Amino acid sequence: MSENCITEISQKDDIMARPATDIEAGRAQLLDLVESLIEERGAMEITLAELAARAHMSPANIYRFFESKEALFEAIAERWFEPKIAIMDEVLASDLPIRERFYEFFARRFELMVAQQRENPMLFDSYCELGQQHFDIIRSYIDLGDHNLSVLIGEAKAEGYFPALSIDSALSHVNLMVHVFVNPKAVVLIQPTPTTAKLRAIVDAIFDGLGREAVADKGADAPVLRVVE
Amino acid sequence: MSENCITEISQKDDIMARPATDIEAGRAQLLDLVESLIEERGAMEITLAELAARAHMSPANIYRFFESKEALFEAIAERWFEPKIAIMDEVLASDLPIRERFYEFFARRFELMVAQQRENPMLFDSYCELGQQHFDIIRSYIDLGDHNLSVLIGEAKAEGYFPALSIDSALSHVNLMVHVFVNPKAVVLIQPTPTTAKLRAIVDAIFDGLGREAVADKGADAPVLRVVE
Numbered sequence: 001m002s003e004n005c006i007t008e009i010s011q012k013d014d015i016m017a018r019p020a021t022d023i024e025a026g027r028a029q030l031l032d033l034v035e036s037l038i039e040e041r042g043a044m045e046i047t048l049a050e051l052a053a054r055a056h057m058s059p060a061n062i063y064r065f066f067e068s069k070e071a072l073f074e075a076i077a078e079r080w081f082e083p084k085i086a087i088m089d090e091v092l093a094s095d096l097p098i099r100e101r102f103y104e105f106f107a108r109r110f111e112l113m114v115a116q117q118r119e120n121p122m123l124f125d126s127y128c129e130l131g132q133q134h135f136d137i138i139r140s141y142i143d144l145g146d147h148n149l150s151v152l153i154g155e156a157k158a159e160g161y162f163p164a165l166s167i168d169s170a171l172s173h174v175n176l177m178v179h180v181f182v183n184p185k186a187v188v189l190i191q192p193t194p195t196t197a198k199l200r201a202i203v204d205a206i207f208d209g210l211g212r213e214a215v216a217d218k219g220a221d222a223p224v225l226r227v228v229e
Numbered sequence: 230m231s232e233n234c235i236t237e238i239s240q241k242d243d244i245m246a247r248p249a250t251d252i253e254a255g256r257a258q259l260l261d262l263v264e265s266l267i268e269e270r271g272a273m274e275i276t277l278a279e280l281a282a283r284a285h286m287s288p289a290n291i292y293r294f295f296e297s298k299e300a301l302f303e304a305i306a307e308r309w310f311e312p313k314i315a316i317m318d319e320v321l322a323s324d325l326p327i328r329e330r331f332y333e334f335f336a337r338r339f340e341l342m343v344a345q346q347r348e349n350p351m352l353f354d355s356y357c358e359l360g361q362q363h364f365d366i367i368r369s370y371i372d373l374g375d376h377n378l379s380v381l382i383g384e385a386k387a388e389g390y391f392p393a394l395s396i397d398s399a400l401s402h403v404n405l406m407v408h409v410f411v412n413p414k415a416v417v418l419i420q421p422t423p424t425t426a427k428l429r430a431i432v433d434a435i436f437d438g439l440g441r442e443a444v445a446d447k448g449a450d451a452p453v454l455r456v457v458e
Contacts, residue, residue: 084458165430176423177406179415186408194405201394201402201440209438211395 027065030055030152031079034072039122043129048072050087073134080127081141084109086096098156105152107196110181117187128184145182156207165211174206256294259284260308263301268326268385272358277301281444302363309356310370317377327385331431336425339410346416357413374402374411385436394440403435 022126033054037046048069051174052062087108091101117124131138153170155163157185180186186196262283266275277298281291295301317339344352360367371451381400391399409415409423416423452457 041340156421173427173434176409176427177431177434179404179419180408190405190408198241198402198405202406205402205406205434205438207438209436210433211439212433 023065027075028063030065031075034076035123038126038130039120042122043133045124046072070137072179073130074137076130077134077137077141080131083112084141086145087112088145092151093146096158098152099203099207100159102152102207103200105149106178106181106203107199110187110194110199111196113184113187117184121188124184125188131184146175149174160213161207163213170211175208177202177206177210238377252294254283256304259291259294260304263305264352267355267359268349268446272355272362273353275301293367294350299366301365302359305359306363306366306370309360312341312369314373316341321380327381327388327390327435328432331381331385331436332400332429334378335407335410335432336428339416339423340425342413342416346413350417353413354417360413376402390436391440399440406431406439407437 028103030051034046037051037054048066048143049059051066051072052059055062066075071080088105091108093106094101094104096104113124150167150171153162153167153174157167157170165173175182178199180190181199259280259282263275263280266280275298277291277295278288280295280301281288286292295304300451315421317334320337323330323333325333342353379396379400382391382396382403386396386399387427396423404411410428
């Protein structure tokens with residue numbers, strides 16, 4: 001998209017009469033510029049004035065697209081999380097067996113992050129850094145992930161998994177066990193690298209071993225004979 | 230320990246004739262000074278000249294205790310890991326059931342880190358930072374931890390656990406699953422905080438669910454009736 005295109009849109013006078021899709025298109029183009037700024041300079045603060053200059057737009061005009069720096073960062077976060085939310089929605093809506101949905105819920109987002117990191121390691125790092133700087137904005141996305149995982153855990157419990165744990169408690173345990181597959185910084189730092197094959201075995205360990213009644217009732221080393229799946 | 234004491238030891242001429250314990254005592258006192266330097270300034274580089282000045286010692290004398298900056302950092306790391314190594318040795322030598330030793334292997338070191346972090350959060354952070362800066366030195370301690378965990382995994386396999394995984398493969402899976410209890414930075418950053426109660430349930434999930442033949446042979450959702458413990 002050319003910078004002229006943005007300028008043209010933004011210089012129309014009657015902003016309220018403009019279709020919302022025009023505003024959306026302008027925002028999307030500005031977010032492309034933001035990405036190139038992040039790519040050039042890392043996770044330093046980006047001001048709206050700076051973004052306006054880059055877009056050949058007057059400082060006043062930029063407010064038509066982002067009313068504050070906060071709104072800009074919310075839009076950056078929204079763009080970052082959009083494909084992850086799409087994955088979660090798809091997995092939740094699918095009719096795969098619960099264990100498989102559990103695996104896909106983590107594996108697909110993990111693979112996305114690995115691909116993003118490989119494609120542009122510096123940019124990926126900068127987004128992680130930005131996320132840490134604006135954790136208040138990220139928080140709601142983490143909560144959404146927890147909410148979705150709780151739904152899956154509830155369905156697993158309905159099928160008899162994690163009988164000794166409440167949904168909240170199972171959520172907390174699972175989050176700890178798969179942390180390295182969810183945390184974007186861990187994707188890069190952990191050696192040897194997490195893989196989806198290992199995630200598969202860990203999801204099996206969660207389903208076959210986490211929060212079993214026998215363990216909770218009789219102690220860790222009680223002998224048990226039962227249908228385990 | 231007084232600084233004069235160090236000066237006195239270090240100013241003896243016949244260094245080779247001095248008992249090794251005197252050198253050790255001097256090193257321990259110098260490491261106390263290093264800790265106070267780290268506490269004051271964070272994880273910035275500490276030079277031997279600086280340490281000598283703080284110890285009222287001539288720059289030449291300091292080399293009797295630490296022959297290089299590298300040797301100083303090795304000594305700092307040794308002091309940091311000493312209690313962790315003691316815990317691992319104790320757990321490996323104990324005659325607790327294997328699952329219990331597995332739990333203690335992680336729980337005791339985790340509790341130590343939590344206590345250290347609570348006692349002096351800034352100092353704890355600075356040590357983590359120093360560790361990242363000198364990862365070449367830390368690496369051998371991580372390898373030692375992996376070696377010890379491999380011994381435990383070998384014993385667990387001898388009792389029938391993790392039948393579908395090699396020792397190395399089980400090691401890698403377990404490390405991923407307990408990462409947040411081992412990584413000192415995670416101890417602080419992860420919310421909600423990891424606890425030993427959660428570690429207990431995770432160790433149970435590892436023992437009851439990780440690397441079972443049935444899962445490996447028949448796929449994740451095959452129904453199985455067997456003695457599981």
